[in-house]
Amino acid sequence: MVAKVVKVMFVDDDEHFLYLVRRVANRTNLVSDIVEAINGQDAIDQIEKMLDEDGDAQLPEILFTDLNMPVMDGFAFIDTLIERQSTEPRLQAIKKVVVLTSSSDPKDQARFEQQSLVTEYLVKQAASEMRKELERILIEHTV
Numbered sequence: 001m002v003a004k005v006v007k008v009m010f011v012d013d014d015e016h017f018l019y020l021v022r023r024v025a026n027r028t029n030l031v032s033d034i035v036e037a038i039n040g041q042d043a044i045d046q047i048e049k050m051l052d053e054d055g056d057a058q059l060p061e062i063l064f065t066d067l068n069m070p071v072m073d074g075f076a077f078i079d080t081l082i083e084r085q086s087t088e089p090r091l092q093a094i095k096k097v098v099v100l101t102s103s104s105d106p107k108d109q110a111r112f113e114q115q116s117l118v119t120e121y122l123v124k125q126a127a128s129e130m131r132k133e134l135e136r137i138l139i140e141h142t143v
Contacts, residue, residue, distance in 0.1 A: 061095045094117075097118045
């Protein structure tokens with residue numbers, strides 16, 4: 001069985017972390033396109049632009065987002081995305097959101113337990129561990 005290839009978006013204000021996840025995603029050969037955003041508002045703007053430029057634009061299937069970012073944090077980004085999915089059917093192409101954050105606060109994680117769009121909540125770890133987790137998520141989604 002050949003694995004499908006997906007488009008992903010990474011939303012994080014940490015350039016070093018974006019570099020790491022971009023390298024991991026490229027090495028899996030499961031990712032067709034990587035979109036990066038530096039905060040939640042930037043991500044929303046890019047998603048809206050994809051919809052405006054081409055009604056059939058390929059939206060990312062998986063979004064990986066940090067929580068603590070300037071301008072629009074991950075909480076507001078996810079809330080905005082869920083709200084817009086209810087009024088824009090094309091946004092249903094976004095199948096899952098994975099929270100990748102340095103916050104190990106149980107209250108943060110509890111906010112997403114009732115949301116079906118957020119499928120995983122991962123606390124950022126050492127690069128080698130994050131690589132394994134990212135590879136696992138991409139493989140599970142594409143195979």
